[in-house]
Amino acid sequence: MLDSFRAARLALPNAVVVVDRFHLVALANRAVTEYRRELAWARRGRRGRRIDPEWAQRNRLLRAGESLTEIAQLRRLAWTVYAWQPSIIEGLLTGISNGRTEGYNRIVKHVGRIAFGFRNQENQKRRIRFPCTRKSRRAPTRPLNPC
Numbered sequence: 809m810l811d812s813f814r815a816a817r818l819a820l821p822n823a824v825v826v827v828d829r830f831h832l833v834a835l836a837n838r839a840v841t842e843y844r845r846e847l848a849w850a851r852r853g854r855r856g857r858r859i860d861p862e863w864a865q866r867n868r869l870l871r872a873g874e875s876l877t878e879i880a881q882l883r884r885l886a887w888t889v890y891a892w893q894p895s896i897i898e899g900l901l902t903g904i905s906n907g908r909t910e911g912y913n914r915i916v917k918h919v920g921r922i923a924f925g926f927r928n929q930e931n932q933k934r935r936i937r938f939p940c941t942r943k944s945r946r947a948p949t950r951p952l953n954p955c
Contacts, residue, residue, distance in 0.1 A: 827895040828905040839885040846881075915939050 816823060844863070848856035856863040889896065899905075919936045926932050 824898050824902075825895040826899040826902060826904045827892055828899045828907070830905065830907065832889075832896060832899070835888060836885060839881040843879050843881045912940055 813825060816825065844856060847862050848854070848860060851862075852860070916936050919939060920932075923932050923935050926935075
């Protein structure tokens with residue numbers, strides 16, 4: 809993420825960098841998940857299972873921040889949030905998100921997986937371009953006539 813930030817700064821020096829809500833929450837959830845995984849490995853020497861208490865209580869870890877002890881993952885999360893604070897505030901104030909771009913990226917990867925093995929690159933590009941156009945995703949504007 810830092811390399812793309814530097815590239816954006818060099819290419820667009822006057823641009824405002826924004827961190828959207830989705831990625832902020834994903835960052836926090838990743839920190840809690842890493843803690844839960846490390847706890848399972850430390851206690852049991854294996855991955856967590858559904859029967860383990862820390863697995864069953866994973867949602868409590870996401871909700872009860874005041875009950876958590878000082879944890880390395882949370883310190884790292886706090887440092888990251890502190891370092892990106894101006895971008896996070898801009899994202900909250902403007903409501904700008906890269907959700908549409910992420911959606912297109914998901915579509916391209918999905919179609920690429922389906923088209924795996926096709927040798928004609930132009931056909932593959934066409935297959936990717938079609939679901940990414942507005943007409944293919946938009947619902948009909950006028951009702952269809954019954955037969």
